[in-house]
Amino acid sequence: MIVFKYIIIIFVTFLFQSWTSEFFSLGTIDPDFCLIVLLYISIRNGGTVGTLFGFFIGLFIDLSSGTNQFFGLTPLVYTITGYFSAFLKGQNEKLNKLYFSSLWIFIILCQFLIFSLIVYQQLLVEEPAQFLIKWLATSLYTLVFLGILQIMIPIYKL
Amino acid sequence: MRNLLLFLIKNKDHFVFAFALFFSFALLFNRNNDEMSVIRGFSSDFVSFLSTPLVKIKSLAIVNEENQYLREKNLQLNLQLESILYAADENKNLRDLLDFKRETRLKIIPASIINKGIQTNVKSLTLDVGASNNIMPNQAVLTPDGVIGKTVLVGEKSSIVQSISDNNFRLSVRIMPSGAVGILRWSQDNICRVYEVQKNVDINIGDRVITSGFSKIYPEKLPVGIVSGVYDERGSYQKVVNVKIQNDFESIQNVFVVIENK
Numbered sequence: 014m015i016v017f018k019y020i021i022i023i024f025v026t027f028l029f030q031s032w033t034s035e036f037f038s039l040g041t042i043d044p045d046f047c048l049i050v051l052l053y054i055s056i057r058n059g060g061t062v063g064t065l066f067g068f069f070i071g072l073f074i075d076l077s078s079g080t081n082q083f084f085g086l087t088p089l090v091y092t093i094t095g096y097f098s099a100f101l102k103g104q105n106e107k108l109n110k111l112y113f114s115s116l117w118i119f120i121i122l123c124q125f126l127i128f129s130l131i132v133y134q135q136l137l138v139e140e141p142a143q144f145l146i147k148w149l150a151t152s153l154y155t156l157v158f159l160g161i162l163q164i165m166i167p168i169y170k171l
Numbered sequence: 172m173r174n175l176l177l178f179l180i181k182n183k184d185h186f187v188f189a190f191a192l193f194f195s196f197a198l199l200f201n202r203n204n205d206e207m208s209v210i211r212g213f214s215s216d217f218v219s220f221l222s223t224p225l226v227k228i229k230s231l232a233i234v235n236e237e238n239q240y241l242r243e244k245n246l247q248l249n250l251q252l253e254s255i256l257y258a259a260d261e262n263k264n265l266r267d268l269l270d271f272k273r274e275t276r277l278k279i280i281p282a283s284i285i286n287k288g289i290q291t292n293v294k295s296l297t298l299d300v301g302a303s304n305n306i307m308p309n310q311a312v313l314t315p316d317g318v319i320g321k322t323v324l325v326g327e328k329s330s331i332v333q334s335i336s337d338n339n340f341r342l343s344v345r346i347m348p349s350g351a352v353g354i355l356r357w358s359q360d361n362i363c364r365v366y367e368v369q370k371n372v373d374i375n376i377g378d379r380v381i382t383s384g385f386s387k388i389y390p391e392k393l394p395v396g397i398v399s400g401v402y403d404e405r406g407s408y409q410k411v412v413n414v415k416i417q418n419d420f421e422s423i424q425n426v427f428v429v430i431e432n433k
Binding site for chain 1 (some may be wrong): 185191200217221274
């Protein structure tokens, strides 16, 4: 039953991502709603669920994306994000709000950094400034949506 | 065994992470595998199936805007097309006039029709040439397709032409190849009738009708029309010949005035 619940969440998240990313896209930058859901699930449900959720939603995205060049990269980075985010489970009681928030922001920045380092490696070599802009822009755009969500469903109170 | 199981359960997060990483790397390094391509093809079909409703919703959302744009574009193109067709027609007419002017032995001057039917009692045309262009009353007015009338009133810079479609217009014509002569007058809808044609003359549909040259106004052998019907007049020694005028009076814009007959 729990498996079905997460399959449905994966499915709905994927649909939301594919149906709305075009609406929210700023040029070549899209918000990563899958990552937002992954963060919430990992912090709420722990490592196993977070890791598996990250792996399978990443796999689903890669299977649908059509590009062959980095097939397997999305499950990899989402798995890492899910795993490390899960360490924040229950930490809201021990850490203060600022540290807690800084940690999940740091995880997201790292996730986008790993992704950008692999996907935009040529840009990193040729135009490091552009690479930095690309990385920060994609990260910050997703973080903006996460910030808005904090008003309704704060991660700190999960 | 029990301890191993407990160890695995206790550290399941790390094991799951290790397995997920392993599979992710496996996917990354086997991305060109043929079997993987088959799976990806299948999943691509599935995703395209999921995306279909969104595409339909999007297309509905933009259909109004697109419709408006296409209407405007259609109107623009129609206007452009009309303009091009008009220019093409005008070009053809002017070419015909130019060819006619080059070939004719008559002394003619070109004129444009600036008005039609200014007088109520006479079917007339107004030309943009007048006495200053050596135009005088009773000069033949024609196009490459044939005679269309004669000047009746001449001003300094304009002149009025009695059209062949006027009921009081008469023209002496010859029907070729028989050579029969008669008097032509307007009937209706680009059809004129030639009266006073001898009954024993052989006239067929399609014969050419030209000016006879008996008149001082119209030089001989100017085209007038084509025979479209021949009728015997009951109780008379004459027959009536229907002639279709080649000129379309609704669309004529440029004409020539014969200013010297010889």
